[in-house]
Amino acid sequence: MTTPLIEARGLTVKYGSKTAVDHIDFAIPPGRVVGLLGHNGAGKTSLMKALVGLVPCSGELRVLGLAPQRERVAMLESLCYIPDVAVLPRWARVDQLITLMSGLHPRFSAERARALLKRTSIGPRDKVKTLSKGMVVQVHLALIAAVDARVMVLDEPTLGLDILSRKSFYEMLVDEWCDGERSVLISTHQVEEIQPLLSDVIMLNEGRVVLATSLVDMDQRFVGLSHDAAAADRVAAAHPLLRYRQQGQAAALFDGPPPADVAALGQRFQPSLVDLFVALTRAPEMNRTVG
Template identity: 30%
Template sequence: MKIETKQLRKTFGKESALEDLSITFSGEKIIGLLGKNGAGKTTFMRILSGHFQQTSGTIAVNEQSPFNHSDVSKNICFIQESNNFYGKFRIDEVLQIAEVFYPNWDKDQAEHLLKVFKLKRKQKVKALSKGMLSALGIIVGLASNAPITIFDEPYIGLDASNRSLFYDLLLQSYQDNPRMFILSTHLIDEISKLFEEVAILHEGKLLLHETTAELAENHLLVSGETSVVDQAIKNKNVIHQTSMLGKKKAVLFGEQLATTDGLEVSKIGLQDLVIYLTKEEVDSL
């Protein structure tokens, strides 16, 4: 599957949600779609899923526009943070509808996952707790086997052990049935190791799109005596720095650095990297 957007823009009234987003996702990969609140992630995913049309620019899924094309939408399963299912339906009705809609639906898998998450077939959607609703979303997303499976913060109300269970099941599903997963999340530390690629949106634009291996290559955490660190990071792209008691730590992005004595060079986690790349400076009073 291939998703390609060019100068994608979406405005809601005077508010701009997406501004000039050009991005290409292809292949059977687990992709992390990251960024702060309001960066445009959900808007992008909703246009991709055909929920509404862009204001301008183009988006194509395997060369076809996703809006009003059932050929495209049956290949995409989009599980949102909430409101995925109609409240008056029972769980077994939700699954029956999904089975009709998704050509690759795996009924056995859905049955199995119901047991894993301890959901009962006859329960009505509106009677489910937040955690149970999230579990139902996860079940539909995984059992859909849709060539593009999208999860937008799918774990509201799920406790830490059930989230870990979700990551295990996601990996299992990916291994059994390799396909494109797009995951939007704020709990980056929990799941970052599952990503093969990461795209970071910022203010409606693409800030970067790299493999996680490239991201690890492209940043450095340097620490040591303040004077040594200051010398090493002069004229470099420093995205974060902090010092205390004569020691300094700095994070560099897109820079190479020769190792010198007294300078320790290592890596930081994806979550911190995303924070440093997208954080606004706090104006001092």
């Protein structure tokens, strides 16, 4: 059996009396691209900070077989982290940052960083303060991706970027870093954009995991049913996770196949990751508003 790169059992993060991450379990094996989804305040950033050893936690947590707080230096040799704000010194030139990283990290490849940056319009003598936010993120990714690591943790890496910059970021990530042995955990609100990249998803709601599964298993498990308004009461009686409108038509989302008599009332479809996210994190609210 493959040893997970990240494994949590009963993981809890607290700030005083407030519980940000509440006794969660999950595992990430090698070669996975995992989306971490949740509304603001759901616990995503607290979870990521626990993974990289920035906040104390309880329960069991191993990253690359190491305890993030006690063995952080050793862990960071094989882990890359991009927080939700790309913090680079504004006074520095790009080539100076590459030189700096060469002296800081034993597994950093200056040659690889330069090769990645050649895919962009960023020059080696450009200063950070002259770059757009999208360019700063590209520099940050190039520096991080040039580290020979096994795990990458990305917290809202494309926040504030335009759609072209986001597309460029994800293309570089997939083409230059994902190789079947490394794993990526990425938190983002652009769910529809990253769905094609993902192999797995972890959904958080109020600090708890409401779903942790592969997208293959997700597609097999959850079923959407579009139906006429006249059938709404009969569909509702089957207790779907969510009732909403899909392309102007009444629809319902079920955990597993709906009963045969209910399925006969409409047309099955594959719900999107966004549909499922809404169903598992806001379903009671949505069901009150959809007739």
